[in-house]
Amino acid sequence: MGRLKKIRNVRLHHEGTKTLIYSLVALAACNAFIYYLFPPVVFFVILAICSIVYLLLVNFFQCPIRRFECEDTTGIIVAPADGHIVVIEEVDEEEYFHDRRLMISIFMSITNVHANWFPCEGVVTKVEHQNGRFQAAWLPKASTENERSMVVIKTLEGIEVMARQIAGAMARRIVTYAKVGDECYFDEHMGFIKLGSRVDVYLPLALR
Numbered sequence: 143m144g145r146l147k148k149i150r151n152v153r154l155h156h157e158g159t160k161t162l163i164y165s166l167v168a169l170a171a172c173n174a175f176i177y178y179l180f181p182p183v184v185f186f187v188i189l190a191i192c193s194i195v196y197l198l199l200v201n202f203f204q205c206p207i208r209r210f211e212c213e214d215t216t217g218i219i220v221a222p223a224d225g226h227i228v229v230i231e232e233v234d235e236e237e238y239f240h241d242r243r244l245m246i247s248i249f250m251s252i253t254n255v256h257a258n259w260f261p262c263e264g265v266v267t268k269v270e271h272q273n274g275r276f277q278a279a280w281l282p283k284a285s286t287e288n289e290r291s292m293v294v295i296k297t298l299e300g301i302e303v304m305a306r307q308i309a310g311a312m313a314r315r316i317v318t319y320a321k322v323g324d325e326c327y328f329d330e331h332m333g334f335i336k337l338g339s340r341v342d343v344y345l346p347l348a349l350r
Contacts, residue, residue, distance in 0.1 A: 225250035260326040268294040
């Protein structure tokens with residue numbers, strides 16, 4: 143996979159706007175209540191805990207800008223998510239390709255950025271959402287049993303690449319911005335997943 147230069151700044155993803163505002167109001171009201179009813183030591187302990195939780199929430203919705211430095215994107219695949227690679231293996235993909243593919247799975251913990259980018263440049267040929275379970279995202283069966291969203295992209299070379307957004311035990315909302323017919327580029331968002339999740343990329347074995 144190609145590497146992208148990430149420029150981190152204070153920008154937050156628009157998916158988190160309401161969540162951050164409502165959470166701030168709720169935490170402020172809760173701390174005001176505790177301030178008037180409990181001793182100062184209790185107030186400061188609760189305030190510290192709430193501040194840490196809110197900062198984690200802000201970190202969750204951060205949205206770094208990605209810049210691809212190479213002008214020639216031919217044959218290049220990039221990671222569609224920030225996180226830890228938990229699986230690299232050949233699998234039988236039976237929902238779309240119906241053949242053997244190289245699957246690369248990236249698990250995102252609550253501390254990772256949860257915006258998802260397109261893994262390659264080309265044209266979106268298929269987008270499909272499937273309801274399912276909410277098992278831990280790192281489990282192998284999560285790829286086919288959990289709620290998920292499939293995005294298939296045909297590159298300029300005519301190669302089809304699939305990215306699959308997968309919900310986890312805590313992730314209850316998958317947002318997919320990609321639409322059939324859209325042209326996609328490395329620095330554009332494919333979607334967003336809230337609260338712990340995983341993205342699988344399926345590549346032809348010839349690209350291994």
